[in-house]
Amino acid sequence: MRVTIIDLVIEGPATDLFSRAMNANFASIMPQMAAAWCEELGHDVHYECYTGFEDLTGMLNEGADVVFLSGFTRSALTAYAISNLYRKRGAVTVLGGPHARCYPEDAAKYFDYVLGFTDRTVIENILKECAPHRPEGLIISAAKQPTTLPSLQSRWRFVAANLAKAPLMKVVPMIASTGCPYTCAFCIDSTVDYQPLGFAQMEDDLRFLVKNAPGVKVGWHDPNFGVRFDDYLSAIERAVPQGKLYHIAESSLALLSEPNLKRLNKAGFEAILPGVESWYDFGNKSKAKAANGEAKVKQVAEHVNMILRYIPFVQTNFVLGLDSDEGAEPFELTKKFIDLVPGAYPAFSMFTSYGRAAPMNLGLQKAGRVLPFPFLFLDSTRSMNVRPLNYTWDDFYEKNTDLVRHAWSGSRVWKRFLANKHLTTRFLNVIRAASSTRVKQQKELRELLKTDLSMKRYYAGESTVLPEFYRAKIEKSLGPLYAALPEGAIEHDPYAYLRSSPEAVAAE
Numbered sequence: 001m002r003v004t005i006i007d008l009v010i011e012g013p014a015t016d017l018f019s020r021a022m023n024a025n026f027a028s029i030m031p032q033m034a035a036a037w038c039e040e041l042g043h044d045v046h047y048e049c050y051t052g053f054e055d056l057t058g059m060l061n062e063g064a065d066v067v068f069l070s071g072f073t074r075s076a077l078t079a080y081a082i083s084n085l086y087r088k089r090g091a092v093t094v095l096g097g098p099h100a101r102c103y104p105e106d107a108a109k110y111f112d113y114v115l116g117f118t119d120r121t122v123i124e125n126i127l128k129e130c131a132p133h134r135p136e137g138l139i140i141s142a143a144k145q146p147t148t149l150p151s152l153q154s155r156w157r158f159v160a161a162n163l164a165k166a167p168l169m170k171v172v173p174m175i176a177s178t179g180c181p182y183t184c185a186f187c188i189d190s191t192v193d194y195q196p197l198g199f200a201q202m203e204d205d206l207r208f209l210v211k212n213a214p215g216v217k218v219g220w221h222d223p224n225f226g227v228r229f230d231d232y233l234s235a236i237e238r239a240v241p242q243g244k245l246y247h248i249a250e251s252s253l254a255l256l257s258e259p260n261l262k263r264l265n266k267a268g269f270e271a272i273l274p275g276v277e278s279w280y281d282f283g284n285k286s287k288a289k290a291a292n293g294e295a296k297v298k299q300v301a302e303h304v305n306m307i308l309r310y311i312p313f314v315q316t317n318f319v320l321g322l323d324s325d326e327g328a329e330p331f332e333l334t335k336k337f338i339d340l341v342p343g344a345y346p347a348f349s350m351f352t353s354y355g356r357a358a359p360m361n362l363g364l365q366k367a368g369r370v371l372p373f374p375f376l377f378l379d380s381t382r383s384m385n386v387r388p389l390n391y392t393w394d395d396f397y398e399k400n401t402d403l404v405r406h407a408w409s410g411s412r413v414w415k416r417f418l419a420n421k422h423l424t425t426r427f428l429n430v431i432r433a434a435s436s437t438r439v440k441q442q443k444e445l446r447e448l449l450k451t452d453l454s455m456k457r458y459y460a461g462e463s464t465v466l467p468e469f470y471r472a473k474i475e476k477s478l479g480p481l482y483a484a485l486p487e488g489a490i491e492h493d494p495y496a497y498l499r500s501s502p503e504a505v506a507a508e
């Protein structure tokens with residue numbers, strides 16, 4: 001069969017410099033694995049990573065018997081529109097990836113198959129049956145994450161196509177483990193058992209990479225890199241001669257002790273993205289179990305400054321608006337942290353509830369705190385779909401804007417530039433801050449919350465009628481695909497997880 005696999009890195013056309021330089025490096029790893037499995041099963045595979053610069057509608061003319069799409073929730077409407085167009089041309093469509101796992105009931109309205117955990121058997125069974133399931137698609141999941149994945153060599157042609165699109169830095173996605181032993185309540189991986197994949201294959205893949213693309217960066221897609229630190233680093237040290245490859249990983253602060261950092265530095269780790277999340281919660285992953293508030297700021301600042309002595313790029317991740325936050329203090333503490341650690345790039349997510357991603361979402365839905373923002377706005381930066389526990393919207397967005405302005409002000413960007421010694425880090429940190437439209441967006445939102453009654457009522461949960469402001473943004477973002485959106489796609493049931501929970505089903 002002709003199988004098309006589309007990885008949606010972004011939801012619509014892009015024009016900015018950062019997207020041009022980096023989007024191809026954000027390709028997901030599972031669409032490449034699925035592509036390799038389809039080839040192993042004897043099918044003719046066309047793989048495309050959509051970075052905002054390709055002609056999506058032109059691809060339709062190439063034809064396909066089955067189309068696999070994958071993307072985060074912010075790309076869901078794009079995926080729904082593409083599925084609609086392919087189905088009209090007779091193809092069967094499949095959705096995998098984070099959106100499929102978070103909102104399977106909604107996705108099943110627009111796809112023939114919706115995937116949870118996906119392994120080779122799941123793909124094989126779909127390709128064997130390959131039948132339309134309409135109006136409700138089949139929701140299919142393996143019992144757990146796969147224990148083995150295709151080799152880098154078998155997915156190399158897909159990786160190489162993406163490397164060709166990356167003009168500066170070139171990142172190859174790799175993975176050595178799934179799940180996480182930590183239990184951060186908001187995280188999709190908190191309920192997935194930690195499971196290392198084979199270290200022998202990891203070494204073979206790294207040797208293949210040293211031979212075929214020396215000098216590239218390995219982007220480790222492990223939810224929490226280095227849980228079995230010695231095993232991982234020993235495998236890398238055995239397979240990669242010093243200076244041949246560089247690495248990027250997300251890792252908990254708790255794993256980043258000084259001896260571990262020395263080894264990471266020697267192995268060529270250039271970027272680490274630890275999650276701080278909050279000054280009042282999640283202390284176990286920051287090695288700051290006992291410390292809270294200001295004491296935690298000082299402890300984490302010292303730790304991150306120490307990391308920066310070994311790793312040139314450090315991005316610290318924060319979640320704003322968590323239930324543990326109250327008043328101005330959390331925002332002021334984050335500003336203090338930014339001043340104490342000028343070399344780290346701060347990234348802010350707003351507390352967002354992604355369907356059934358995490359068990360805490362059930363509690364938020366029971367409490368009636370989840371708002372029905374269309375999927376396009378659910379990317380943790382554009383809209384917060386959880387009504388904050390301890391802030392009014394106006395207060396929250398005012399403090400949020402003030403913090404973001406502080407972090408990306410000219411003087412902070414300059415201090416970061418001076419503190420970063422690595423050229424690429426300097427370049428990326430400056431472009432990222434300059435490309436951000438977050439302050440502008442949040443100011444616009446605050447203004448509308450004061451003046452537009454439809455926005456006020458929507459945010460207060462008094463109305464579910466989508467304000468025109470959001471509808472117009474969807475039309476602009478999707479471009480020509482807006483006309484292909486299936487009926488009803490813009491809206492979704494934000495309480496679908498609760499309604500399908502065993503208690504709710506039993507009560508019916």
Ligand code: SF4
Pocket residue numbers: 180181182183184187188189190223224252275285
């Ligand atoms: S440490 Fe990271 S990956 Fe693990 S549960 Fe927490 S947020 Fe998720």
